[in-house]
Amino acid sequence: xxxxxxxxxxxxxxxxxxxxxxxxxxxxxxxxxxxxxxxxxxxxxxxxxxxxxxxxxxxxxxxxxxxxxxxxxxxxxxxxxxxxxxxxxxxxxxxxxxxxxxxxxxxxxxxxxxxxxxxxxxxxxxxxxxxxxxxxxxxxxxxxxxxxxxxxxxxxxxxxxxxxxxxxxxxxxxxxxxxxxxxxxxxxxxxxxxxxxxxxxxxxxxxxxxxxxxxxxxxxxxxxxxxxxxxxxxxxxxxxxxxxxxxxxxxxxxxxxxxxxxxxxxxxxxxxxxxxxxxxxxxxxxxxxxxxxxxxxxxxxxxxxxxxxxxxxxxxxxxxxxxxxxxxxxxxxxxxxxxxxxxxxxxxxxxxxxxxxxxx
Amino acid sequence: xxxxxxxxxxxxxxxxxxxxxxxxxxxxxxxxxxxxxxxxxxxxxxxxxxxxxxxxxxxxxxxxxxxxxxxxxxxxxxxxxxxxxxxxxxxxxxxxxxxxxxxxxxxxxxxxxxxxxxxxxxxxxxxxxxxxxxxxxxxxxxxxxxxxxxxxxxxxxxxxxxxxxxxxxxxxxxxxxxxxxxxxxxxxxxxxxxxxxxxxxxxxxxxxxxxxxxxxxxxxxxxxxxxxxxxxxxxxxxxxxxxxxxxxxxxxxxxxxxxxxxxxxxxxxxxxxxxxxxxxxxxxxxxxxxxxxxxxxxxxxxxxxxxxxxxxxxxxxxxxxxxxxxxxxxxxxxxxxxxxxxxxxxxxxxxxxxxxxxxxxxxxxxxxxxxxxxxxxxxxxxxxxxxxxxxxxxxxxxxxxxxxxxxxxxxxxxxxxxxxxxxxxxxxxxxxxxxxxxxxxxxxxxxxxxxxxxxxxxxxxxxxxxxxxxxxxxxxxxxxxxxxxxxxxxxxxxxxxxxxxxxxxxxxxxxx
Numbered sequence: 001x002x003x004x005x006x007x008x009x010x011x012x013x014x015x016x017x018x019x020x021x022x023x024x025x026x027x028x029x030x031x032x033x034x035x036x037x038x039x040x041x042x043x044x045x046x047x048x049x050x051x052x053x054x055x056x057x058x059x060x061x062x063x064x065x066x067x068x069x070x071x072x073x074x075x076x077x078x079x080x081x082x083x084x085x086x087x088x089x090x091x092x093x094x095x096x097x098x099x100x101x102x103x104x105x106x107x108x109x110x111x112x113x114x115x116x117x118x119x120x121x122x123x124x125x126x127x128x129x130x131x132x133x134x135x136x137x138x139x140x141x142x143x144x145x146x147x148x149x150x151x152x153x154x155x156x157x158x159x160x161x162x163x164x165x166x167x168x169x170x171x172x173x174x175x176x177x178x179x180x181x182x183x184x185x186x187x188x189x190x191x192x193x194x195x196x197x198x199x200x201x202x203x204x205x206x207x208x209x210x211x212x213x214x215x216x217x218x219x220x221x222x223x224x225x226x227x228x229x230x231x232x233x234x235x236x237x238x239x240x241x242x243x244x245x246x247x248x249x250x251x252x253x254x255x256x257x258x259x260x261x262x263x264x265x266x267x268x269x270x271x272x273x274x275x276x277x278x279x280x281x282x283x284x285x286x287x288x289x290x291x292x293x294x295x296x297x298x299x300x301x302x303x304x305x306x307x308x309x310x311x312x313x314x315x316x317x318x319x320x321x322x323x324x325x326x327x328x329x330x331x332x333x334x335x336x337x338x339x340x341x342x343x344x345x346x347x348x349x350x351x352x353x354x355x356x357x358x359x360x
Numbered sequence: 361x362x363x364x365x366x367x368x369x370x371x372x373x374x375x376x377x378x379x380x381x382x383x384x385x386x387x388x389x390x391x392x393x394x395x396x397x398x399x400x401x402x403x404x405x406x407x408x409x410x411x412x413x414x415x416x417x418x419x420x421x422x423x424x425x426x427x428x429x430x431x432x433x434x435x436x437x438x439x440x441x442x443x444x445x446x447x448x449x450x451x452x453x454x455x456x457x458x459x460x461x462x463x464x465x466x467x468x469x470x471x472x473x474x475x476x477x478x479x480x481x482x483x484x485x486x487x488x489x490x491x492x493x494x495x496x497x498x499x500x501x502x503x504x505x506x507x508x509x510x511x512x513x514x515x516x517x518x519x520x521x522x523x524x525x526x527x528x529x530x531x532x533x534x535x536x537x538x539x540x541x542x543x544x545x546x547x548x549x550x551x552x553x554x555x556x557x558x559x560x561x562x563x564x565x566x567x568x569x570x571x572x573x574x575x576x577x578x579x580x581x582x583x584x585x586x587x588x589x590x591x592x593x594x595x596x597x598x599x600x601x602x603x604x605x606x607x608x609x610x611x612x613x614x615x616x617x618x619x620x621x622x623x624x625x626x627x628x629x630x631x632x633x634x635x636x637x638x639x640x641x642x643x644x645x646x647x648x649x650x651x652x653x654x655x656x657x658x659x660x661x662x663x664x665x666x667x668x669x670x671x672x673x674x675x676x677x678x679x680x681x682x683x684x685x686x687x688x689x690x691x692x693x694x695x696x697x698x699x700x701x702x703x704x705x706x707x708x709x710x711x712x713x714x715x716x717x718x719x720x721x722x723x724x725x726x727x728x729x730x731x732x733x734x735x736x737x738x739x740x741x742x743x744x745x746x747x748x749x750x751x752x753x754x755x756x757x758x759x760x761x762x763x764x765x766x767x768x769x770x771x772x773x774x775x776x777x778x779x780x781x782x783x784x785x786x787x788x789x790x791x792x793x794x795x796x797x798x799x800x801x802x803x804x805x806x807x808x809x810x811x812x813x814x815x816x817x818x819x820x821x822x823x824x825x826x827x828x829x830x831x832x833x834x835x836x837x838x839x840x841x842x843x844x845x846x847x848x849x850x851x852x853x854x855x856x857x858x859x860x861x862x863x864x865x866x867x868x869x870x871x872x
Contacts, residue, residue, distance in 0.1 A: 031550070035452050070860065071480050073548045074513045076450035157449045158486070185479040246756075320643075320650060320669065322754070 003047040013216030018110030019311040025282035026107015026133030027069035049123035054197030058098035063113040067187035079115035085155040089191035101125040105208040106133030127204035131331035135282040138170035145203040154188040219309040229309020243325040298330035365799025374795040375402035385411035403580035417584035423798040428609040431659035439469035440560040441505040445476030445512035460660035472496035477513030497532035509560040511541035511553035537563040551664040566605035594804035615797030620765040623787040629763040634770030636678040637692035677770030744773040767793035805831025808862040823861040836867035
């Protein structure tokens, strides 16, 4: 059994890297990071586990917060509430989890499983179900795999506990859990439908926590040495630099409960005179250059602050920001016909045939 | 309208009189250790020019870096009791949790967290535990704490729990100075709470400083109300500034940009403010500096203050110059320029020496720099221009050429032509742009909250009404109010068309 204890420095890097993999959504991991600093100060430690070390019949708990990132800025994520979502699920199942796992490595949820793990003294599997952030529950590798979409526990810090006992599809998991979350005040700690070791090994997206740590470590090292942090990311990931520019317009609107809109850019440096825009639904979905599609989901589109290399989110992107847009390769599971059905451009309402920037 | 603007800088205290839209007088006096004397000196010098004679002054507007320096230098800070309403939420991240340890140790008098707070839609999150608040107040009293910062979940939406808790604390500690986080605006509990705690930590310094400013004005014989300039280029009445000193943190940079706008008559342009040690580059939009994008750290503490988006580079009138190989800045002789510069008998070659050698400035002893030939001087000026050009390009948000206003004592380093700039504008009194910006400051009001079940137009208009009322409460004349920022953000996942609206309005000081 190979367990790797994470240092606080690893977790600092994880927070920076998870925000990059958030592809515009998922919420800034700063508050979960603060929680981890406090937990480490109090002597807690967390361990990372390779999915290959799970036994087929092990039981794995998938941890995530649900809700509006804005509410999370006022009702700050509490590590004990996340841990309670996990133990509530264990009580419901009548068995203990061997390990915990991220639902979504991108954004704040990339760090949250470690907050629960610190209290529960359970390792976290180095895998997730998105490899990035996505807005809906059926946009996961386990949903593409057609795995059981229930039960789900949702816990409120005031002690409210709900269980979504049975639903027919992942879309229904999303609908029912979302309703509970809204009644709680648009934030809930959840333990997602449990997985067996065999399911994680087959359908998990592997090595994503390590990937986030590596990206974050590269950015932080470049910041310290006053080097180009974007180049540093591209040195540890096989990504592509797509564009450099300044934000010249941001239009946001809510439709069907999601934050959608367009950000427009004017090119700088070698992109001077070249226009670009990105359409988003919480996350960056399709990027265009001079009106032609440049990159699209499931390719990861990452908008980075050109100077700091840190990610820029769709909720916080603002006029005048100087950014660099890069693409990172998507998880293979989303490149299958079934995967593209769940997360390809058509799943977001774009009449586009998926074309990866990495196959050009 | 007749106003005096004063900029209390690190080296000089500048004072200007603005009368009927014109600079009627401008003077400089050295900044004193005791601020009062420097202000008094500058006012006396201004009076000695005869421009004030027998005239009614509508206001004295002072810009100061006093409060931000206290935080950055960890001086003159008061111990604070932090009271947060919102349990059981957020318990794992208590007040001061993300402060640098040295500052937290200086300021943290104690932390109390009790039940209370609201939801995003205005429903109570938990009823306020009044008994627990009163118990906390007793403990604060026992510890001798008199400065209190109160924060509550979603208080920008509903400040009632914070206000009630303030009453309960006052009942136990009648002379308590209380900062409610809802007075500091924005959504974001930790950042808003941090701002409130910093504000509470400045309680004593703020009381003493504002009293010193008022005394200096009184002693100078000027009968005019005192205003303090704010981060956003507006002013607050002395009483409000005393209560909320954090709002004047970044007023120096803002004043110089607003002053540049006023002196040049342009409202949309780039501004380059060349001081003794550093050069700040920013962008004016509608006569106000463009604000920084996000979280601003003050003395290492994350806050959500409205601060101008500036790029600072190490270039100024006191910058060290090395000729082989050519290097200008970032080290500077600073306030020792008139002693250490070669033209003044010192040993350090500075950009000012270069300007004297090439007849750009008439200062010091030109003979001492006569050995600097035309070619050498040109190289140094070219290097300074290159540094400025790069900074301007990084701050520009549009592709075409833009006008550039050059102000500050070191503005002579900026040439008449720069790539990417349509024209360079050097203005008269540009070396006092800070004080001019203070003199012309306006009053603002802001609203930042979530509206539910309203159309976008209705929500914007409701927010505008609130911002207008706040501006009037802060001393603005209602009929002069103008909206200068309006931003709406629909909230993902929230039901019922929730939209977060932020509106900012400004207007002239009433009676001006």
